[in-house]
Amino acid sequence: MKKATRGQIRGHNRQMVLRSVYTDTATSRAALALEIGLSKPTISELVDGLINEGFLSEGGFGDSTDSGGKRPRLLRFVPNARQVIGIWLTPTQIMGVLTTLDGEMIATHTVEIDVKMPFDEVSLQDEFMPRLGGVINGLIAQTDAPLLCIGIGIAGEVDAEGAIYAPRFSTVPVIFGEAVAERLGVPVYMANSSALAALALYSSKQTFRQQRSEGIDLRLAMLISGEGVGMGAVLENAAQQLGSEIGQIKVAGLSETQTLDTLLGWESIRERARTLGREHQSPYLQSEAISALLIRHAAEQHDPAALALSDELATQLAQVCGWVITLLQPKHLAITGEISALGEVFLKNVKKRLPLSPTIVGRVTFSIDEQPNLAALGAAYRAIQMELGLV
Amino acid sequence: MMRKIGVITNDENGVFQKSVINGAWTTAEVEDCELLIHSQANNTLPKLTPDEVDGWLVIANAATPEWLAAVKSAGKPVTLVSHTLPGFPSVVFDNRQGMMELVKHLVVTCGRREFIFVRGVTGQYDADQREAAYTDALMRYSAHAAGTINGEFNPKTAVAALETLIKEGNAFDAVIASDYMMALGVIARLKQQQRVPQDVSVVGFGDGPEARAAKLTTVAADVEELGRRAAKQVVHQMNGGKISGVTTLSVRLIERNTSYDDPPDPGMRKEKPPRFVKRG
CATH class of the missing domain: 3.30.420.40 (ATPase, nucleotide binding domain)
Structure with missing residues (x-):
């Protein structure tokens, strides 16, 4: 088994801190040290980093402990520190949502797919990609905070690279996550749209x-x-x-x-x-x-x-x-x-x-459940989970 | 040099249009742009001089498809506000969601069953969308259509049509108007003979100072936000972003005093549930 690098350990600890504040499990530096089992200086360094990045804010005071002592300064998660795009590809429509980090929807953006399906290699590039770009741009235009990442859901067999088998949608693998990520400079995560719809309901109901x-x-x-x-x-x-x-x-x-x-x-x-x-x-x-x-x-x-x-x-x-x-x-x-x-x-x-x-x-x-855009919302939730460890 | 956004509107002093323009100004200031308002009340659209304007906002069907096509072929970005046309990006409200919430509120909370609908201008995007959503919402909540009248987004027209309906003796216990100004006209007329909301519930679509003063139950479409976001879309295009499709903004139900007797105190609304698991 490979040993985790210092960077990986730090990333893991950072996610633990963020998740503890996000879920209200621990909302002060002292409580975080107790909850996560790291030293107070390490916690403070991680918290300071998250405050600098805008994910956490500090303000107000909590109750002092039973033994008295200084009241702790409270930490809060900042849902609008970044925004996230979730996209759902169907054979008739591309639907996207722009959300905050706690899944609140800011806007949706849709474009109809009015060309013959399934796509082949040529039409995937010439017809589909401009439409996908049009939806992503439509949502980027509406961001009020930096874009963190993008999630994309599609019906089919999907791995980390994209849909390797999506017969209703395309005759060739729909692997473009990396290309989109490179062009926009943000991580892109692809997953099966049915799994994403379930995740959206799990996270939002x-x-x-x-x-x-x-x-x-x-x-x-x-x-x-x-x-x-x-x-x-x-x-x-x-x-x-x-x-x-x-x-x-x-x-x-x-x-x-x-x-x-x-x-x-x-x-x-x-x-x-x-x-x-x-x-x-x-x-x-x-x-x-x-x-x-x-x-x-x-x-x-x-x-x-x-x-x-x-x-x-x-x-x-x-x-x-x-x-x-x-x-x-x-x-x-x-x-x-x-x-x-x-x-x-x-x-x-x-x-x-x-x-x-x-x-x-x-x-x-x-x-x-009648909500029409579950898979798009789920794509955003999935991207947040992959990027920050929050569900 | 400061970039210029041209705004085409039917009526720059209309309540809706004025709010859209106010919202667009907010974005224009942030993006260091100037707005040039062209109110085409006399049906003349501006000539397309290539260097004068960097992008266009067109409010509520104020430009013809031919004019829009000419703008597009001149290579200037366009954003449509509150209407859609294939090939042009737009920003609209979620009329369907709003209408579903209004009908659900009237049926589930207020116990109403017999509905009158006051439609807007037939052929206008919001009016058509709201009427189609109303039909679906009646099916969804098992309510009955007691009649539909033409209001044409004009309170006087709405009241005149309601007068005829009342004379015909149609029984109803709820009225949904396609905008809030028509709803206010309807309330004033109904109050001559009936109690609102004890006998009849009346709700509208959209919000503004007049609706707030009359404590109208409505779905809030933040019109300035619509203008702000539409301007963001056109600026993004002016910066080279290629956008296709429709951006839709949510609306929310505001329960006030014209739908039922005892609307909840806004301070008593349920808090958002916890985000997630608290261990231990």
Whole structure:
């Protein structure tokens, strides 16, 4: 095993100090020394460095200790010391967010991808890269503090260099993290978009924040039914993040061509809605513009086509939820993507149809989350985690 | 030499436009630029003299697509404010998020179900976006559309249309206006016969001194911030940054006295939850 260098140790200690103040675990130099187990002079040197860089500020006094003595000066994390960009690449749109270091969104920026997909090597350079640059520039224009780093999420198999396999998006590997980093002079981190969506929910949802503040290790799993079907997970207090597109899985008992994408991908759902709409002469589900909200509204009006479709979808999704719960044993399962607009009644239907024992189901909480830009927000959170060790 | 940003507006004295321009001045000062305001109330757009202006801000559909195309081919950066056009970067508010929050507030907090919508100017970006979001929001929160009237972003027009609706005997318990000035007109008219908010809740979109004075529940779109950020976008382009797409700014619900009887004391709002785990 290689020994850590002095620089690496210092970097690790710096992250520990920053994280302790960020999470309010220790908010004075003395408390940090006690918490981290380093000498007071070492802590002071690290704190001074972080104050100079603008990540921490010092002001106000805490309570003195039981034995009396000087009241400690309090340290505070400065969320707007730097800003971060998160980007989500989909086959139809590039969506970016600009956030502070605690994930507060300052602005979003989107550009539609109006060219034929998937990209090949030439169109990736000529068509895609200028659009990506346009989004990143759009967000850089809005920064009010130095840019710390950029996170990028994409559906597919993603490693540190980028997406090595993203068939819906490109016929060739989408490896450009390094090129973007070189051009902008900031670190760029790429990851799977389903994992990032799960991380965003884990980091931003109030109920989860509350649970985490109580020290609960929230094992979060997420199913995404959007343009394709994906699965994400955040485990081990966010030390482990998983994500994968599961839409290509073939379902036993169905035809050769049927996959999860053809059952639960949004385009297929729309097509199925139209078919059922025609069969039942639905006044709602025969048009070109069918949204999940329209299906939900039609089901609330007891439209037979919408009710039949909701039942079908609930049965199929329950099956997939069953796999995920069995495999990952999450404490919480979230459903997101376009399908989430079907709402709480739909979620109840899914839960009713879970192919699992009530004991197992009882150990899991469920939610249906409609936030549209989770993967972009997650890309920002991931970049902050990689750069500063904060989640 | 000080760089110049040209601002095209329909009405430099309009409440909205004035705030956008104020915000743009904030950026202009920081970036050492000058603003040249061109109010084209008489429908004349400025001639494109290449050296006069370094970039353009166009507020709310104030320039024709042909004029914009000519600016683009002259190589001058353009930022559109509060509207979009393919091929031109823009800065807009999140009308959808705002409308969802208004309808959610009226249904969930105020218990309203029968909605009247006062639309803005059909064909104008914000007006169309807000109306489309309103339709979706009604579906999302299972509320009922009791009627839509044309207000054209003009309080007098809105009140006249409401008059007709009242005469027709439509029953409603909530009104959403596409801007706050129309909402104030609606409140003044309704108060002649009904109580606001006890009988009818009225909310608007956007905020300003008049809305604050009337304690109107609304979604705050900080219009000066919109102008400030739009100017940042055009300056970034003037510095050589190539931008495509749309920058969207969030809005937030401000609960005041025209939607329900007992709005929360701003000081009593829930604090942000802890950022994270406190060990031990």
